Amino acid sequence: xxxxxxxxxxxxxxxxxxxxxxxxxxxxxxxxxxxxxxxxxxxxxxxxxxxxxxxxxxxxxxxxxxxxxxxxxxxxxxxxxxxxxxxxxxxxxxxxxxxxxxxxxxxxxxxxxxxxxxxxxxxxxxxxxxxxxxxxxxxxxxxxxxxxxxxxxxxxxxxxxxxxxxxxxxxxxxxxxxxxxxxxxxxxxxxxxxxxxxxxxxxxxxxxxxxxxxxxxxxxxxxxxxxxxxxxxxxxxxxxxxxxxxxxxxxxxxxxxxxxxxxxxxxxxxxxxxxxxxxxxxxxxxxxxxxxxxxxxxxxxxxxxxxxxxxxxxxxxxxxxxxxxxxxxxxx
Numbered sequence: 001x002x003x004x005x006x007x008x009x010x011x012x013x014x015x016x017x018x019x020x021x022x023x024x025x026x027x028x029x030x031x032x033x034x035x036x037x038x039x040x041x042x043x044x045x046x047x048x049x050x051x052x053x054x055x056x057x058x059x060x061x062x063x064x065x066x067x068x069x070x071x072x073x074x075x076x077x078x079x080x081x082x083x084x085x086x087x088x089x090x091x092x093x094x095x096x097x098x099x100x101x102x103x104x105x106x107x108x109x110x111x112x113x114x115x116x117x118x119x120x121x122x123x124x125x126x127x128x129x130x131x132x133x134x135x136x137x138x139x140x141x142x143x144x145x146x147x148x149x150x151x152x153x154x155x156x157x158x159x160x161x162x163x164x165x166x167x168x169x170x171x172x173x174x175x176x177x178x179x180x181x182x183x184x185x186x187x188x189x190x191x192x193x194x195x196x197x198x199x200x201x202x203x204x205x206x207x208x209x210x211x212x213x214x215x216x217x218x219x220x221x222x223x224x225x226x227x228x229x230x231x232x233x234x235x236x237x238x239x240x241x242x243x244x245x246x247x248x249x250x251x252x253x254x255x256x257x258x259x260x261x262x263x264x265x266x267x268x269x270x271x272x273x274x275x276x277x278x279x280x281x282x283x284x285x286x287x288x289x290x291x292x293x294x295x296x297x298x299x300x301x302x303x304x305x306x307x308x309x310x311x312x313x314x315x316x317x318x319x320x321x322x323x324x325x326x327x328x329x330x331x332x
Contacts (some may be wrong), residue, residue: 005194032132032149032189033057035072036159037117040170044201045212046070046119049225051194053187058195058216066210067119067203071150075113075131080104090117090274098126107227113137115144117202140164145177147252150214151185158184171198171231178224187332194223196231236265236272244274247282247315255279269301281316281326290329297330305328 033052039045047063048070063082064070069089075080081102088098095116103109103126115125115137125137125144137147138160145159162180174196178234182191198213215230217223243258248287266272277292296303304327311318316326 006097022061032187033061033074034145034147034150034155034159034178034186035061035074035115036143036145036163036174036177037070037072037123038163038170038174039070039117039119039121039123040145040173041142042166043170044119045170045198046117046201046307047170047174047196047213048072048200049171049178049194049196050074051178051182051186053189053192055193056216056218057193058218062195062197064197064199065090065203065207066199067201069116069118070197070199072115072146073112074146075128075135076108076111078108078112080113081116085114085116089116094118094120094122096122099124099126099180113146114147115139115146117142117144125285145181147181149180149188151188154184155181155186169194174198175224175231178227179290182224191223193218193220194227196227198302214299232265236262236269239265239305240272240275243279247279252279252283270296270303278310278316281322286322286325293326294329297327301330 033050033054034046035050037048046064046069048064050057050061050072060077060079061072061074061084065086068086071085073079084102085098088101089095095118099114099116106112110128110130112126112128113135117123121142123139123144125139125146127135127137127146131148134153135149136153136156137144137146138156142162143163145156145163149156158180159177163173163177166176168186195216197211198215200210200212204210208303213231213234215227215234217226220226239258239262243255244253246258256279259272259279262273262277273292274296277289280289307327308323310316311323
């Protein structure tokens with residue numbers, strides 16, 4: 001690590017002298033890794049996914065904004081490529097134009113690795129001549145894969161093949177690319193963290209509502225395995241959120257459909273099962289709901305205490321006999 005720190009200090013000095021950043025900027029972090037930026041042409045969703053042998057890679061490498069684009073900035077990383085790349089694309093620049101403009105003003109571009117894709121699927125990538133080998137990238141239709149400090153030079157071709165042949169939504173296909181990279185040898189140092197972001201095709205104006213997935217594994221023995229678990233869990237909670245919205249709209253059938261989908265994804269979750277049961281009661285299907293309540297109450301009896309409370313705010317019928325019937329299954 002000492003040689004990395006020394007190199008980083010040299011790069012910082014050169015960059016400061018050239019005016020790319022101020023002398024008060026944080027030292028550059030050598031985040032060597034493999035990543036993918038991509039767009040789903042069917043939905044317009046945009047995403048970025050990454051794994052590295054570096055703590056909390058998700059805090060610096062991946063950037064994405066609905067209706068704008070996605071960026072992966074790595075190697076001797078400068079997060080400004082993410083911030084400024086999105087700003088340029090937001091202003092109307094294509095991803096290749098934004099990347100070219102940022103590289104032109106960066107005196108340390110030869111140690112960078114960056115990929116950008118915009119909301120129209122225009123994409124480009126850069127691998128600096130002084131990135132630590134094995135390093136390289138492949139730009140394809142609606143995606144780019146890139147890697148540096150890899151065990152061998154088969155990693156990014158394997159990612160490209162996996163992404164192009166994978167099925168499923170954008171998250172599934174990006175995960176397939178990351179898995180392929182790891183199978184091919186991955187980071188020469190091993191693995192530690194991973195992240196995945198997927199945003200909607202267009203912006204609603206509320207950034208928090210535009211992120212379909214925004215997941216980080218900061219430190220794990222098998223970060224990709226944990227990332228897949230979190231993706232499944234996020235899918236379930238996306239259904240839960242849709243179910244909650246259906247409840248607000250008095251759409252009991254819609255709520256039942258969404259809560260049921262969530263429960264099927266994570267059948268061991270008391271949260272999923274409970275709200276599925278609540279939706280059934282609100283559809284006057286109490287007999288079907290009672291076994292689900294019993295399952296939840298067996299996991300944690302605090303749900304028994306909660307049930308009368310949600311009736312007082314209208315999430316269940318405020319019927320003492322009905323509530324007694326529901327909580328009565330706790331002891332059966």
